[in-house]
Each structure stands twice: as C-alpha cells, then as structure tokens.
Amino acid sequence: MLLPNVLITGTPGVGKTTLGKELASRSGLKYINVGDVAREGALYNGYDPEYDCPILDEEKVVDELENQMAEGGVIVDYHGCDFFPERWFHAVFVLRTDNSVLYKRLETRGYNEKKLRDNIECEIFQVLYEEAMLSYKEDIVQQLSSNTPEELEENINQILKWIEQWVKDHNP
Numbered sequence: 091m092l093l094p095n096v097l098i099t100g101t102p103g104v105g106k107t108t109l110g111k112e113l114a115s116r117s118g119l120k121y122i123n124v125g126d127v128a129r130e131g132a133l134y135n136g137y138d139p140e141y142d143c144p145i146l147d148e149e150k151v152v153d154e155l156e157n158q159m160a161e162g163g164v165i166v167d168y169h170g171c172d173f174f175p176e177r178w179f180h181a182v183f184v185l186r187t188d189n190s191v192l193y194k195r196l197e198t199r200g201y202n203e204k205k206l207r208d209n210i211e212c213e214i215f216q217v218l219y220e221e222a223m224l225s226y227k228e229d230i231v232q233q234l235s236s237n238t239p240e241e242l243e244e245n246i247n248q249i250l251k252w253i254e255q256w257v258k259d260h261n262p
C-alpha cells in the first residue's frame with residue numbers, strides 16, 4: 091500500500107513533536123524527529139559557538155533517512171526544511187504560534203535571552219513558512235495555528251483526514 095510522507099515544520103516550541111507523535115500513533119505512520127536522528131548518529135559537521143549548538147550535517151541526515159522516505163508513510167519533525175529533497179514530501183504543515191504563547195513555552199524550556207529573542211523573531215518573520223514556500227510547491231504547504239490544546243486536536247484531525255484521502259486516491 092502506498093503511504094504519504096508528511097513534514098511538520100515551524101519554529102522551535104510551536105508543537106511539532108507533540109503533534110507529530112500523536113499523529114503517528116493515531117495514523118499508524120512512522121514518526122521521525124530529525125534532531126534525534128542527528129544526535130543518535132552524531133550527524134554533525136561543526137559547532138556553532140554563537141548559538142551554542144552543534145551544526146547539522148544535512149547531507150548525512152538526508153542519506154540516513156533516504157531509504158525510509160522512499161518506503162513512504164513517514165511523519166518528519168524538524169525546524170528546517172530547505173535541505174530535504176523536495177520529492178520526499180506529499181504535504182508540508184507549518185505550525186504557527188502567537189508570540190506571547192510561544193514566549194512562555196520557550197521560557198519554560200529555560201532558553202536564555204538571546205535564544206528566546208531569536209526564536210520569537212523567527213516566528214514573527216515567519217522564517218519557516220517562507221522557507222517551506224520556497225522549498226516546496228505552494229499548494230502542498232499549509233499553515234496551522236497551534237496555540238491551544240483545542241487547536242492541536244483540530245490540526246491532528248485535519249491531517250488525519252488528509253492522510254486518509256491521500257491513501258484512498260493513491261491505492262485504487
């Protein structure tokens with residue numbers, strides 16, 4: 091059976107992991123957190139002293155995921171999307187969160203002032219939405235508001251419906 095690959099992207103803290111895992115458990119698709127994959131395989135090619143974090147080796151990450159993506163039925167979670175092959179994804183969902191709500195979530199994570207400011211700016215300037223619109227066909231990119239548990243539930247149901255329709259359309 092053919093199954094779609096779905097990308098969940100957006101600024102850190104918008105709810106990608108929460109949504110991605112729940113979606114996987116309800117749809118039966120496989121959940122992949124790119125940050126975890128990189129950590130487990132040490133897929134880095136440097137260290138960014140300004141942001142105090144390792145730099146992702148994008149080529150190695152793509153190589154690592156290629157086989158699973160080719161199989162289909164994968165939900166990918168990452169706060170970036172311009173280095174994945176465009177052909178991988180059948181739908182791209184960009185989660186969006188209001189600044190005040192996002193600020194509180196990131197503060198809870200213990201982010202320092204700079205990291206907080208950078209991430210809030212990233213959301214204000216809709217960096218991930220623009221990146222998604224530039225990297226994929228516009229008609230497969232969709233923004234979803236992710237401020238409340240009610241919206242989380244709505245988003246999960248909306249994506250589940252989309253998956254169901256895709257499976258119907260591609261498995262005659």
Ligand code: DAT
Nearest residue numbers: 102103104105106107108236237238239242
């Ligand atoms: P991300 O994976 O984008 O970094 P997350 O899934 O870890 O984000 O969520 C960050 C925090 O916000 C976490 O405590 C769960 C909470 N959260 C996520 N989506 C939410 C929503 N729609 N409404 C309320 N809280 C949410």
